[in-house]
Amino acid sequence: MTTKSTTTLPEARYTFGGDEFLFVEISEEMSLEANFRAMLIGRGLAEKKLDGIIELCPANASLLVRFDPDVIAPNSLETIIRDIEEGVVHSDTTTLETRIVEVPVWYSDPFTAEVVERFREGYHQNPSGTDLDYAAAVNELESAEAFIEAHHSSPWLVTMVGFVAGLPFMYQLVDREHQLQVPKYLTPRTDTPKLTIGHGGCFCALYSVRGAGGYQMFGVAAAPIFDPQQQGPDFADFMIFFKPGDIVKFRSIEEAEYYEIQEQVEQGTFSFKQTPVTFDLKRALDEGSAYNNVLMEALNVD
Amino acid sequence: MSIEVLTPGLSTTVQDQGRFGYYNVGLPQGGSLDAYSSQAANMLVANTVDEAVLECAYMGSNLSFDAESVIAVTGAEVSITINGESAPMWETLTVPSGGTVEFGMMTQGARFYIAVHGGIDVPVVLGSRSTYPLGRLGGFDGRKLEAGDVLPVGPATADLNAVPQKSVPVEARPEFSKQQELRVLMGLYDFRLTDKGKRNLVEEEWSLTPVADRAGLRYKGPGVEWREREQPFGAGSDPSNIVDAGYSVGSIQIPGGTQPIILHRDAVSGGGYAMVGTVISADMDVVARATPGTVTRFVEVTMDEALAARKVYKEALASLWA
Numbered sequence: 115m116t117t118k119s120t121t122t123l124p125e126a127r128y129t130f131g132g133d134e135f136l137f138v139e140i141s142e143e144m145s146l147e148a149n150f151r152a153m154l155i156g157r158g159l160a161e162k163k164l165d166g167i168i169e170l171c172p173a174n175a176s177l178l179v180r181f182d183p184d185v186i187a188p189n190s191l192e193t194i195i196r197d198i199e200e201g202v203v204h205s206d207t208t209t210l211e212t213r214i215v216e217v218p219v220w221y222s223d224p225f226t227a228e229v230v231e232r233f234r235e236g237y238h239q240n241p242s243g244t245d246l247d248y249a250a251a252v253n254e255l256e257s258a259e260a261f262i263e264a265h266h267s268s269p270w271l272v273t274m275v276g277f278v279a280g281l282p283f284m285y286q287l288v289d290r291e292h293q294l295q296v297p298k299y300l301t302p303r304t305d306t307p308k309l310t311i312g313h314g315g316c317f318c319a320l321y322s323v324r325g326a327g328g329y330q331m332f333g334v335a336a337a338p339i340f341d342p343q344q345q346g347p348d349f350a351d352f353m354i355f356f357k358p359g360d361i362v363k364f365r366s367i368e369e370a371e372y373y374e375i376q377e378q379v380e381q382g383t384f385s386f387k388q389t390p391v392t393f394d395l396k397r398a399l400d401e402g403s404a405y406n407n408v409l410m411e412a413l414n415v416d
Numbered sequence: 417m418s419i420e421v422l423t424p425g426l427s428t429t430v431q432d433q434g435r436f437g438y439y440n441v442g443l444p445q446g447g448s449l450d451a452y453s454s455q456a457a458n459m460l461v462a463n464t465v466d467e468a469v470l471e472c473a474y475m476g477s478n479l480s481f482d483a484e485s486v487i488a489v490t491g492a493e494v495s496i497t498i499n500g501e502s503a504p505m506w507e508t509l510t511v512p513s514g515g516t517v518e519f520g521m522m523t524q525g526a527r528f529y530i531a532v533h534g535g536i537d538v539p540v541v542l543g544s545r546s547t548y549p550l551g552r553l554g555g556f557d558g559r560k561l562e563a564g565d566v567l568p569v570g571p572a573t574a575d576l577n578a579v580p581q582k583s584v585p586v587e588a589r590p591e592f593s594k595q596q597e598l599r600v601l602m603g604l605y606d607f608r609l610t611d612k613g614k615r616n617l618v619e620e621e622w623s624l625t626p627v628a629d630r631a632g633l634r635y636k637g638p639g640v641e642w643r644e645r646e647q648p649f650g651a652g653s654d655p656s657n658i659v660d661a662g663y664s665v666g667s668i669q670i671p672g673g674t675q676p677i678i679l680h681r682d683a684v685s686g687g688g689y690a691m692v693g694t695v696i697s698a699d700m701d702v703v704a705r706a707t708p709g710t711v712t713r714f715v716e717v718t719m720d721e722a723l724a725a726r727k728v729y730k731e732a733l734a735s736l737w738a
Contacts, residue, residue: 129603131664132694133722137604144650144659169439171662173686174650178662180439183723184730274660276442276685279551283660290649297653298688315688316650317660322442323550342541342553353553354441 123147126155126199128192131178134168136191138177138199144285144316148175149273150395151202153210153358158198166191172358173274174283174317208396214269214361214413216387217320220372221262221333222246225307230331233303245330249296249313264294265311265332266364268406270318271393272356280322280340280354284362287398287406302328309335311364322354336367336375337384347385355386361393363410389413417483417569419532421561422516425477427629430536430555430567432468434681435544442685445665446546446554449527449630449681449704452590452733453491457531459736460488460508462572462579467535468545470561473527473629476519477561485511485569486533486576490584492525492592492705507583525592525705526628537570548682580737588736590701594710598678598699599717599725604667605658605690613640613673617692618716622676626708630682633703635712639674640692652688660688666700667691668714676714678703696722698729 127139138155141148156172159179166185171178181191227244234241240248246258255261270284277283286293298314303326306312310321312329319329322340339356341349348355367375378384391412397405421428431454434447448454448471458467470477476494481487489496489505496503497518503509505528511517522528538545538556547555556565606614622637642655650659656671663669663679669689670676678695680703695703696717706712717725 130601130694130719131604131691132601132666133697133719133726135664135667135694137662137664139661142648142651142659144648168436171440171685173661175659176661178439178664178686180664183726188719188723274662274686275440276662277660277687278684279442279548279553281442285650293650295650315652315657315659323552325550340551342551342558357441 123151128196130188133183133188134180136179136181136188136195138179138195139175140177141175144175146271146285146287146395146398149271149285150210152177154202154205154207155195155198158202159195162194164194171276173276174285208394210359210393210395212359212361212391212393213388214363214391214409216363216365216413218336218367218371218375219266219311219333219364220336220367220369221265221311222258223334223372225334226310226331229303229305229307232305233299237299237301237303239297239300246332249294249330249332252296253294261294262332262366265318266366268403269409270362270364272358272360272362273317275354275356275358277319278323278325280356282320282339282356282360282362284318284320285316286318287361289402296330298328299330302326306331307334309338311335336372337379337386345382346379347382359393361391361409363413387413389415417485417534419485419567419569420480420482421563421565421567422478422480424561424563425472425519426475427473428477428561429471429547429549430468430538430545431471431547432466432545435542435546435548435554438542439662439685443542443548443551444682444685446544446548447681448529450491450529450590450701452701452736454529455733456506456584456736457488457490457529459580460490460506460582460584461486461531461533462574462576463531463533463535464573465737467531467570467573468538470530470536471527472519472530474522476528478516478518479530480514480516481511482514484513487511487517488531489528491528493523494528495520506589508579526707527704532569533576534570534572537568584736588732590705592705594707596702596706596710596712597715598703598712599696599722600668600693600714601696601719601722602693602716604664604692604694606692608643608645608655608690609692610641610643613642614692616640617676618714622712622714624706624708624710624712625675628706628708630680632677632679632683633706634675634677636675640670640676642673656690657688658690660686662686663691664694666695666697666703668693668695680704696725698722698725
């Protein structure tokens with residue numbers, strides 16, 4: 115990652131979304147530091163267990179809080195969060211207890227390819243090629259294969275969950291020059307296959323359900339991440355698998371393994387390979403890929 | 417006791433007052449879009465505020481009742497018949513055993529509500545019976561109603577004699593107008609609009625397009641302008657893009673700068689389009705009553721004005737139940 119171990123973030127910007135929402139923008143730019151700060155402020159606020167907080171949603175580089183203004187006055191809430199921010203800015207907490215999860219992905223799959231073909235002229239920057247070819251070209255990589263390699267060789271941090279039920283937004287743990295960046299479709303599609311691996315700006319999104327979407331499409335994950343029937347072992351406690359702070363390592367699989375996993379999902383025996391890890395922001399920023407190897411090795415220790 | 421769906425209507429869903437606490441994982445609040453009308457329907461049949469009702473958009477569902485039932489219909493103006501006999505809106509009604517309730521076309525407003533004494537008794541999912549179709553969750557099988565569906569009716573929670581009022585007085589019924597003023601607290605990313613862009617939004621007239629549902633309502637009008645700038649890292653290339661963030665319910669986004677979209681109670685929980693203001697909580701029911709073509713003005717208010725309006729709205733809700 116960059117040699118700089120700390121980026122100085124600006125003071126957060128506080129602004130109200132009507133009389134029930136307070137939006138705290140940590141930074142207009144995406145960075146690991148901004149995401150980490152949003153998470154820490156969110157945690158600090160959750161720990162206070164204040165009456166009148168209805169929703170607490172940390173996002174990529176911001177935090178959205180829904181509150182009941184009849185219980186807690188808008189300005190009082192702002193003051194409380196500003197105090198928490200002040201504490202977080204001066205705290206030396208750089209670690210997060212979390213987990214690393216391996217997500218098997220069939221890149222260049224036929225499902226997204228079929229949808230890609232249906233949304234070309236008027237939707238896509240390069241109607242004559244695939245999304246993968248386009249993504250490789252704009253990132254100055256020699257081929258779709260090279261893009262796929264870059265996509266799954268370094269892990270990603272779940273920096274936000276939302277849009278639709280249980281959809282994780284992920285930011286890759288590489289420095290800014292190596293971030294994969296791809297524009298969104300010119301105008302959103304009306305269809306995206308379930309479990310599509312999508313990409314827009316610098317974010318990877320794993321579409322939890324089928325529906326509209328504007329991100330470029332590269333492949334499909336083999337196992338569900340949202341299960342309202344709560345059938346698989348990963349969903350015993352909750353129907354949504356991912357939460358902010360999770361670390362994701364994609365593993366490239368081929369057709370045969372994709373269908374094997376589908377079979378296990380069908381039988382209710384599939385569970386994601388995962389292991390608890392301590393994520394250290396400072397090490398991630400200072401040591402870069404060497405630290406990623408430490409994180410990924412944790413997955414291979416049984 | 418149950419209700420059979422004879423014809424489904426255009427989009428009829430089971431709704432209560434919403435699902436809270438899961439917005440951080442992308443589940444929208446859902447719930448009745450016109451909460452005031454929905455609460456009035458529950459009040460008229462001696463339910464509590466929490467019972468689930470049916471929300472019909474643009475066209476009603478015809479229903480058959482297998483036992484004598486007490487119902488009420490509120491919201492957008494629609495003609496009702498019970499076994500072919502005309503019946504009024506905003507009143508407590510009795511449907512005989514085996515009776516059929518049918519609806520005509522809506523003449524004003526966009527959605528009406530049908531409450532039944534005991535409530536629509538679909539399973540509670542994550543604290544609510546509201547339907548979330550994208551996730552196939554809540555409501556009846558997680559979807560809008562289809563012909564042949566049989567909806568269970570729950571046990572009554574209160575005696576019918578306890579109905580606070582057997583009809584909602586005319587002056588307490590909402591207005592369903594083709595001209596609306598929606599009060600908006602500006603903020604969020606409004607600084608990214610040019611002065612002219614902002615003036616266009618709050619000083620010009622806009623008109624609701626047919627792209628209007630429980631997730632969002634899209635308006636056409638003079639458009640807005642965004643300030644030229646170098647986009648921040650990760651935000652995307654269009655000046656209306658931001659680093660993906662949480663969306664306030666009621667917030668207004670203007671993708672590309674042409675058509676403002678008001679996000680309503682089934683909207684996505686976040687995304688990458690700049691929000692420039694938010695319709696105040698007291699006016700979200702008003703938005704829900706708009707039909708395509710409604711001439712709309714966005715009126716800028718302060719937080720104090722928003723809170724005062726909220727108080728008036730809450731008092732109106734309370735007086736329904738008094």
